[in-house]
Amino acid sequence: MAEYLSPGVYVEEFESGAKPLEGVSTSTAGFIGLAARGPVAGLPVLITNPADFGRVFGSYLSENAFGTYRYLAYAVNQFFANGGSRCYVMRVAPEDAKAAQSGDDQAVLSVSAKNPGAWGNQIRLTAAPSSKAKTPIYEALDGKRYRVKNASGFYPGDVVLFTDGSSEQYGTVVSVHDGVIELSEALSGEVVDTNLVPAKVLQTSEFTLQVAYGNEVEVYEKASLNPESPNYIEKLIGKSSLIDLTVQSQAAGAEAPFARIAANGASFALSGGSDGSAASLSAADFIGVDEGPGQRTGIQSFIDNDVVSIMAIPGVTDPNVQLSLVAHCETLGSRFAILDLPREATKVQDVLAHRELFDSSYCALYNPWLQVFDPLDKRNIFIPPSGTIAGIYSRSDTTRGVQKAPANETLRGVVGLDVQYNNGEQDILNPAGVNLIRAFTGQGIRVWGARTCSSNTLWKYINVRRLFIFLEGSIKNGSNWVVFEPNTEQLWARVQRTIDAFLTRVWRDGALAGSSPSEAFYINIGRSTMTQDDIDNGRLICEIGVAPVKPAEFVIFRITQKTGSE
Template identity: 25%
Template sequence: MSPAGFAGLRLGAPGVYRDARRPPPSFRPVRLDIAGFVGVAPRGPVDEPVAVDRWTDYQRHFGGFEGPGLLPYAVRAFFDQGGVRAHVLRVAPLPRAPHPAAEEACALHRITLARADAPGAEPGSGAPCAIGLRARNEGSWGGRLTVRWEFTGAGQFEAAATGRDLALPEGRSAPAGSVLRVRGAGLPPAGTFFRILEMAERQDASGQRSRVAVLDRPPGGGIGPGRGARPLTVEAEVVTATVTVADGDPAYPRQERFAELGMGPAHPRYAAAVLAAESVLVAPDGPWPAALLPPDAFLGSALSRPVRPGADRYEGIGADGFHGPVPVELLPVGGAESVEDPGSFEAVGMDRMALVPEVGLLCVPDLLWQYGEALPTTETPAREVGARFAPCPPAPAPMTLHPARPRGLLLDSAAQLPEILRRQQRLVALAERQRRFVALLDVPPGLPLRAVARWRAAFDSTYAAAYHPWLGVVAPDDPDRLAVQVPPSGFAAGIIAERERSLGLPWGPANALAAGAVTAVQRLGDADCDELHLLGIDVFRAERDGYRLASARTLSRDPDYVQLGVRRLMTMLRLVLDRQAQGLAFEPHTPQLREELRGAVVQLLRGLYRSGAFAGDSEDEAFFVRCDEGLNPGWSQGLGRLVAEIGVAPARPLEYLVLRIAQDADGAVAVT
């Protein structure tokens, strides 16, 4: 292509030139299939959303089904239905860390090493010193941890020591903060430890420069560097630590290993810093001494000992664990810049999850949480007698049966309905405030049909959907194979996510079986399902092959937003334009810019139209985009505004098939 083909680009000598022109804007659909789950778990970070891409990711961070919460059942259902990504947040009772009560709930372990700077200690061997490692988060799970420190000496070399300077051979190096085990004249046979304070360069009398390690003390009787110093030849090796953390969870054992660690803050892989930043299981407890050493010169290993077992605080979890005191109206809109930056205030529970920009579906399976202590039961075994007449054997002694796991209760659906509504309305208010996700509600279990209608009357939102009834699943690790009642929203979230990924937003997220559901809390007849459907409640209907989600509606009374697919489609369009048009800010307001914006929006809508998202026999009937002088007069441009008007006709999912059956005089049957 000739240089004239690059308008505005001046070419000189042959080479690679950057075209400084701004590419025209283009818009791409955003994902709404990522779910957020908030609930009770036996382990895991508190009030910190964690991204998980599979069920094993959840197990690694939050454990399995051993706790009383319903969170694991909902997340497992989501992935079983076809979901591929979720954010999970664990709730905890007040007070939270760093309050002493929360800190006491974290297990604590101690390990005995040596400390070189202890008063009266021999610098080369130090004095015994116990350092603390606490479980990364609260719960009795931390009592199963074991931590082993192993020490390795590697890269042995000979070097000349002059005072505190140790001349390193060519090609040898060690970072500041390293520990050396040194052998030589006047030193113990097993060697003694020296710490490298810094690396420096020295110049001898001939002007030759060499790299030396400055030690914490002279290894021999030298008089110090400089004129008249007597070099001492020693053998040295760099000592590093390897920390292995093992979790003895019988259901999902975990192990972490951190190698080549240093024992001083100046080391680039200082053990305390690496464990604090990278370990999922432990964190340093309190400040560590700056001059740690191995426990002995023979590089023996050190094993942790438990000091505090940790505790589960299930009994303290209440409504304040699921949301903070900040009113919904004061929460940020549009999500925080990142998951790690919730803003200038402390958001907890579902308030915190609502700030994750990725979340398109929000479920709180433990929102009806009310803890109930699992009490032992007494059972008297049956008396065994033989077939002959004989004196009766003595009655067997009663047996006390202790529950294998804690038990979580739900708020009473009838007596505590106002409290249930208060919690669920807070969740819906969050969705309406953020306008990025849909809140998936669970109809309180056990309510009769009339009570369900009264419950439904408390909601009118396009950003909420309700599911009914609760379903029964069997936990894989339950030896008794008993069905557990779980909220249906977890199944619904997985169905919605799978339909979006496989078929796209235009397809209604329904007509799919609940994976793993073996029973339902309530049996609903055809008349019940009909009435619930008219109320806008999405029902899992019992069929021969399982429980099938029969509809995909919102809790809105606005007929334009009754269908969940329509709500999600419009949300996606708003998010695309809101996020991807930010780059147009401060561009010169020209007819070319308006035409580029219009063309980019048309391309986006055209792709959606071809995928079936819009109704109409042609693009003109399906959507329109206006961005002209009529919408952008001179006075509007003077205010720095660019206005575009977009209209779409969303396609509505097919819900009813009407068949007409007629029989003519000859007896022939026709179905139309």
């Protein structure tokens, strides 16, 4: 309670009404797969267009080298072509992939590519001498101490060069205080120069490092080998997206590192990078490992991401990987998995055999594979449908809303199908929860199914599950303000008003069935949902029921003959 200690008028603000709930995004996709370059651990990378993907993860992979593991780039491209706006990508690399490195083990700088892959063999580095500070010496004091005109920019540990125009002397700064610099070794000869334009100067010895990969160039000016310097090279390179760098031991003497860099001056290239082989890949590489925040790989890396709502691993149909992805989606409860079938699974019995592996409302299966143009080989190829379907999910959410089943939608950039299924075959596959992609005369190629892989008929439609993901995520994210509030009738009323306003808006958008809000949903909170024991143990329980709209999957027109007497 506020304290009032002196007479006067006090104005206070307080909150009593509902707090608006904002709907969470349902159109952000997450992809996992092989790429030419890019990080293999840590947080997934946000990609907003195909050019972004190319800059971070490189171009398309060769079919000869990686076979069915190479479809990540194609899936991301199809995602954006079909209406996707943003996605997160995590790269997987074969176990035998290697990062390119600098060749000389005795070099001052040990350099390696930021991540594994043959791409690193194209990185070139150029080191050129430079200086961040220089000054004339005004007075030689006792020992190795020198009073200078300007000591700014000199730090203990800096390698310095003294030149009088004809000779050079190297040393190391021991201390800097009140315009006096103490060196590790005394300078020989006459070092004082008080002329207006000095010929003798003491300067720090740094270098400018240029890192080039194709059209991507990073320049680090006035880099220092002194760990105490603000421009220490390891600190600067920490921002690089191309290389990692460490300074080797300086046992040869303080001034030796710079002297060796200056002597080597010319550029050098990294080498030894390898993309690895498809034979060394296993399900474990895609499932990933959880070594704590910032070190997770594969599917596990998406634990740290709370934005993604659609997940896919394009072309990877190993049951262990797909089941792990589904389990990931079920555990988090905030995302939906799009699964591919093996390309060779074209017969109905083969499709059903793969379908029987799953029973979850958090995933959907799509078949067959799609024919698209391959920019790498300049010909049409077949790719898995998951990337294209993820784009359609995103497009449908944006244009119609998450309540609309992502079906009867055209596929962009697709020129054909690997298999043409007929009505009889779909009569078998559709009830089993396999969503077919079919070509219709004059209507293009369309998604012709909207079912999950669940045996629970309450959750058989994709849009119902994804609507609940949307509602649950929105209510969860928008209700953090309730935590630790006094658990009283006033709080219950505010929570009810908040959720009522949100669900009413959702109903008006057409996501809930019913001619009125009371038919579309109900909210129970208070003594009807909580006991005194719940309240004593800090629990606030709110029961919400909603009536989701269901898709018109079977449209039936009953036609009869009208006689003249009727």
